[in-house]
Every structure is written in C-alpha cells, then in structure tokens.
Amino acid sequence: MAFIIRAQNVSFCYSEGESKSPPVLKDINLQFEKGEFIGIIGHNGSGKSTLAKHFNALLLPTKGNVYVKDMDTKDAKHLWDIRQTAGLVFQNPDNQIVAAIVEEDVAFGPENLGIPPEEIRKRVEYALKAVGMWEYKDFPPHMLSGGQKQRVAIAGIIAMKPECIVLDEPTAMLDPIGRREVISTIKKLNKEEGITVILITHFMEEVVDADRVIVMDDGKVVLDGTPKEVFKEVEVLKKIGLDVPQVTELAHQLRKEGIDIPSDILTIEEMVEFICR
Amino acid sequence: MFRNITIGQYVPGDSAIHKLDPRVKIIITFIFIIAIFFINKFSGYIFAMLYLWLVIRISKIPFSYVLKGLRPVIVILLLTVSLNMFFTPGGTVLYTLGPLKITSAGLKFAVFMGLRLIFLIIGTSLLTLTTSPISLTDGIEHILKPFSKIGVPAHELAMMMTIALRFIPTLIEEAEKIMKAQMARGADFESGNIVNRARGLVPLLVPLFISAFRRADELAIAMESRCYRGGHNRTRMKKLEVHTRDYAALFITGVIVVLIVWNRSWAW
Structure with missing residues (x-):
C-alpha cells in the first residue's frame, strides 16, 4: 500500500542556536495510507498543529524527514506539488478566505496553479457542489455563517484536487450546527471522493468513526490505533488531560463497578444494543 | 454606528452601462476627463451634458444618486469658484466689495471652472456607480498588466x-x-x-x-x-471579453470627443 504521508524521526524546535527553544515535536514516526480517515487528538500545546504544518511544508523538520507521496518536504523544487497534494484547512474560516465573492475564492487555488479558465470553472462547480455550497457561489463571504464559511474554505482546497486534506481544528470556532455541517462534509469527501483526511481536533466525538486515531501529548505520539483500541485506554487519556466520548466514559464507570460490559463502546447505538441484549 | 457604511457607491443593476466591460468603462472615463479639459467655450458643455444625460438615462440610476457624489466636494467647489471669481484680472468691474472686485472675466472663468469640476465628478462617479468594486479591480489589473x-x-x-x-x-x-x-x-x-x-x-x-x-x-x-506565489504564471477564472456594446460605447464617446474638439474652432 502506498503511503500518502510519511514522517520519519521528525523533531522540531521553533528556534535553534543560542536561544534554543524546547522541542515541540519529539522523534515522531507516522505513516498514513491513501484513503484513510485519520483523527489526531491532543490538548493545547501537544504539538498537533505544528505537526499539521509539516504535512504541506509550511514548516520543515529540524531533524528527520517528512515525505508527501515520496517527495521530501525539504526539497524546494517539490514545494508546490506538495502543497497541491496535501491541502491545509485552518481554524478560523474568516482568515483563510481571500476573495470577496465565494466562487472567486474557490478559484484562488486553481488560479495559482495556472490552470486554464474553463477548467477552473469546472473545478469550482465540482468543489462547491461537493461541500453543498453551490447555491451560495455569488455571495460575499461575510454574509455566510461560520460553518458555511468553513465549507467554502474546504471547497477552496478541494478545487486544487488534493489527494489529502489536513484540517487543523476546523470546528473549534463554530457553533454545534456549524460543527455538524463541517464534519459531515469531511466524512462525505473521504467516503465519496476517496480523499485522505487528517482531522486534528480536540472533540473526541468527531473521530469516533475514523479509521485510525492518534493521540499526541507533549510532542510525542502516545496512542495510535483504531478508535476502539484508543478509547479503551480511558486511564491513559485521562492522565494527559483528555476526555473520552461520554458513552465510553459511562461504560468505563460501569466496568469499575463490576458490571460486565465491553470497554470499547463508542456510540450510543452500541451501548443501547449491548444493554438491551 | 457602522452598519450604514457601504463600500464604494455601487448601485446594482443590469443596464447596458452596468454590463460594459470594466476596462472599457475606465478608458472611456479617462477619455471623457481629458475631453472636458479641451472645452474652451460654454457651448462645448452642451455636448458633455448631453453625453452624461444619455449615460444616466441608460444606466437607470436615479438622478439624486448622481448628485450625491457632489456633496463631499462642495467645499472645494465653492472655494475654486470664489477664488477664480475674485482674483481673475481683466474685463469690466461688475461689483466691488471692499478690496474684492468681481470682474466680468472673473465671473465667466469662475462659472467655467465650476462646470468643469461638476462634470468631472459626475463623470467619474458614474463609473463607480455602475461598476462593482470587484469588476473595477479586475479592470484596473487588466489595464495595468x-x-x-x-x-x-x-x-x-x-x-x-x-x-x-x-x-x-x-x-x-x-x-x-x-x-x-x-x-x-x-x-x-x-x-x-x-x-x-x-x-x-x-x-x-x-x-x-x-x-x-x-x-x-x-x-x-x-x-x-494554497500555492500562492505572486502574479507569475497565474491564470484567472473570469476572462474579460469585449462585446459589440463596448465598441458602441467607445464609438459614441468618440463622436462626443470629436464634437468637443471641433467646437473649439466655433465662433460661439
């Protein structure tokens, strides 16, 4: 299986030399397969956003290497190919929309790639339809809700036809409705368009049906596995200050009280099914 | 407090003037400004007025909107008119107010300058009234390219x-x-x-x-x-295209300019 992104022994410090800052990333080794839905969780300062910026060469590792489709991010001649392959969506939707009209903003990426106008039109239509914002193509961004703006930002990345989208806490500034819109859009893109998704978040519920969950703490990978494997480790997660999904927490409490219940229950449906059996 | 701030003064519409290519509109505005400075007698303003009236009628912009454009420059307008009125030498003295004299030449020149300014401002605000800031930006980029x-x-x-x-x-x-x-x-x-x-x-x-x-x-x-690396090698989704109506607009403007220049050699 081809790996879309590989991180090999990646360490990173924001400043080197005299005033050496403590490393933000410590010897990280990760490999992501094509088409996977990966969730990265960790509390503030765990290094997850710094890691995200390594995936499209906004930051370069101090030690080690990051490869995007076998292109080394340190190799300047691949820079634009890397950024086109791995698109990055940021936390604040307001600060990543460039143009004053939705469709022009979605066209911004393809325009930068030097794609012919007719092809850009097709891509804009495809991207806006994929995130369900086609009816809003002539709107100015400030007339949209937070969730809609974030979907426009995602469309702006999709229009560049990336193979992988890295989302850095895309729902942190949104209300619950906006959050639901964005998450279902991301899931749809992963399932229907086969785009690899790396979702960085601190909402556990958002990664419950991911293919793989990675937990970071203090610049290191603490846990790595399927959601069931990861959320089973309630004690470990609690120790580094993370919450588990409420249902999992409930199952954990019940187990402690001596009730025989599996520790890998993640959704309400699973819980209901188990209890009613 | 800030709600009523609008960007520019664009009045949305779908008239022929609105639909003109922004590049053409900017160029026409420049031609019009230069033509205004060629006018050397009052009769020349008749053509300019006719032209502006035609544009306003076609664009369906309410006349009051057009006049609103004059409001911010009213002080400059009054200052220009009065300075020219009082300090232009020559002609017969019509009225004396202390050390200030109004001469016939001064009065004529003042009205002349006033008209010139008013036409200038109406002409340019017609551009911003009928062109959205976005297409104006597109037009400027293409003209400067x-x-x-x-x-x-x-x-x-x-x-x-x-x-x-x-x-x-x-x-x-x-x-x-x-x-x-x-x-x-x-x-x-x-x-x-x-x-x-x-x-x-x-x-x-x-x-x-x-x-x-x-x-x-x-x-x-x-x-x-998102791969932005300056203007180099960048394409645009929206292409600007010159249509028949753009040529027509250029032609009408050309006719007015010819009339204005020809008017210079008239007796009145």
Whole structure:
C-alpha cells in the first residue's frame, strides 16, 4: 500500500542556536495510507498543529524527514506539488478566505496553479457542489455563517484536487450546527471522493468513526490505533488531560463497578444494543 | 454606528452601462476627463451634458444618486469658484466689495471652472456607480498588466484591493464587537467634545489593529498553503471579453470627443 504521508524521526524546535527553544515535536514516526480517515487528538500545546504544518511544508523538520507521496518536504523544487497534494484547512474560516465573492475564492487555488479558465470553472462547480455550497457561489463571504464559511474554505482546497486534506481544528470556532455541517462534509469527501483526511481536533466525538486515531501529548505520539483500541485506554487519556466520548466514559464507570460490559463502546447505538441484549 | 457604511457607491443593476466591460468603462472615463479639459467655450458643455444625460438615462440610476457624489466636494467647489471669481484680472468691474472686485472675466472663468469640476465628478462617479468594486479591480489589473514590464505592480495592486474589499466588512463587524465590549466596561464613545471623543477611540483602535495584524499573518499562511506565489504564471477564472456594446460605447464617446474638439474652432 502506498503511503500518502510519511514522517520519519521528525523533531522540531521553533528556534535553534543560542536561544534554543524546547522541542515541540519529539522523534515522531507516522505513516498514513491513501484513503484513510485519520483523527489526531491532543490538548493545547501537544504539538498537533505544528505537526499539521509539516504535512504541506509550511514548516520543515529540524531533524528527520517528512515525505508527501515520496517527495521530501525539504526539497524546494517539490514545494508546490506538495502543497497541491496535501491541502491545509485552518481554524478560523474568516482568515483563510481571500476573495470577496465565494466562487472567486474557490478559484484562488486553481488560479495559482495556472490552470486554464474553463477548467477552473469546472473545478469550482465540482468543489462547491461537493461541500453543498453551490447555491451560495455569488455571495460575499461575510454574509455566510461560520460553518458555511468553513465549507467554502474546504471547497477552496478541494478545487486544487488534493489527494489529502489536513484540517487543523476546523470546528473549534463554530457553533454545534456549524460543527455538524463541517464534519459531515469531511466524512462525505473521504467516503465519496476517496480523499485522505487528517482531522486534528480536540472533540473526541468527531473521530469516533475514523479509521485510525492518534493521540499526541507533549510532542510525542502516545496512542495510535483504531478508535476502539484508543478509547479503551480511558486511564491513559485521562492522565494527559483528555476526555473520552461520554458513552465510553459511562461504560468505563460501569466496568469499575463490576458490571460486565465491553470497554470499547463508542456510540450510543452500541451501548443501547449491548444493554438491551 | 457602522452598519450604514457601504463600500464604494455601487448601485446594482443590469443596464447596458452596468454590463460594459470594466476596462472599457475606465478608458472611456479617462477619455471623457481629458475631453472636458479641451472645452474652451460654454457651448462645448452642451455636448458633455448631453453625453452624461444619455449615460444616466441608460444606466437607470436615479438622478439624486448622481448628485450625491457632489456633496463631499462642495467645499472645494465653492472655494475654486470664489477664488477664480475674485482674483481673475481683466474685463469690466461688475461689483466691488471692499478690496474684492468681481470682474466680468472673473465671473465667466469662475462659472467655467465650476462646470468643469461638476462634470468631472459626475463623470467619474458614474463609473463607480455602475461598476462593482470587484469588476473595477479586475479592470484596473487588466489595464495595468502591460505596464508590469516597466515595474508597475499590477497584480499586487489588484490583490491588495481584493483583500481590502474582502476584509472591510469583517473588520467593521469586529469593530462593533470591540465597541460593545468596551462599552460594557464603561467606555464612552458618544459624549464630550471632539478631543475627548478622539481619545475615546483609542480603546477601540488598539485591539482592532492588533487583530488586523494577526488576521494578516494567518491569511498569508493560508494563501501560501494554497500555492500562492505572486502574479507569475497565474491564470484567472473570469476572462474579460469585449462585446459589440463596448465598441458602441467607445464609438459614441468618440463622436462626443470629436464634437468637443471641433467646437473649439466655433465662433460661439
């Protein structure tokens, strides 16, 4: 299986030399397969956003290497190919929309790639339809809700036809409705368009049906596995200050009280099914 | 307080004037401005007036909107007219007010200058009334593009204008939010004299500036990760196309210019 992104022994410090800052990333080794839905969780300062910026060469590792489709991010001649392959969506939707009209903003990426106008039109239509914002193509961004703006930002990345989208806490500034819109859009893109998704978040519920969950703490990978494997480790997660999904927490409490219940229950449906059996 | 601020003075519509290619409209406006300076007698203004009247009628913009454009320059207008009126030598003295004299030549020249200014302003505001800021930016970028070889940063200018247009509403919203937050803590923006009011704006402007810089920083990173590398090798989704109506507009403007220039040699 081809790996879309590989991180090999990646360490990173924001400043080197005299005033050496403590490393933000410590010897990280990760490999992501094509088409996977990966969730990265960790509390503030765990290094997850710094890691995200390594995936499209906004930051370069101090030690080690990051490869995007076998292109080394340190190799300047691949820079634009890397950024086109791995698109990055940021936390604040307001600060990543460039143009004053939705469709022009979605066209911004393809325009930068030097794609012919007719092809850009097709891509804009495809991207806006994929995130369900086609009816809003002539709107100015400030007339949209937070969730809609974030979907426009995602469309702006999709229009560049990336193979992988890295989302850095895309729902942190949104209300619950906006959050639901964005998450279902991301899931749809992963399932229907086969785009690899790396979702960085601190909402556990958002990664419950991911293919793989990675937990970071203090610049290191603490846990790595399927959601069931990861959320089973309630004690470990609690120790580094993370919450588990409420249902999992409930199952954990019940187990402690001596009730025989599996520790890998993640959704309400699973819980209901188990209890009613 | 900020709600009623609109960007530019664009009046949306779908008239033939609205649909003209922005490049053509900008060029026509320039031709018109230059033509105005060729007028050397009152009869020449008849053609200019006819032309403007035609444009206003076709664009279906209410006349009051067009006149509104004159309001901000009324002081300059009055100043120009009165300076020319009192300080142009020659002609017969019509009226004396202390050391000031109004001469017939002065009066004529003053009215002349006044008309020239009014026509200039109406002509240019017709451009901004019928062209959205976005297509205006597109037009400017395309017109300046040939000059980028001699160092005119055409793409950069257009990009800056686009970003400004994009962020003005966002920053207005933010200013309102900060203002409410400061008012909740007892800041006073509405009373006192001008000096006090200006000082009252400090707790609004400082956070606004800091946030604007933070936004600029994040936007730059977001643009870079969307492969932005300046105007080099960049294509545009929207292509500007010159249609028949653009040629027609250029032709009519040309006729007016010829009439104005010809008018210079007339007796009256």
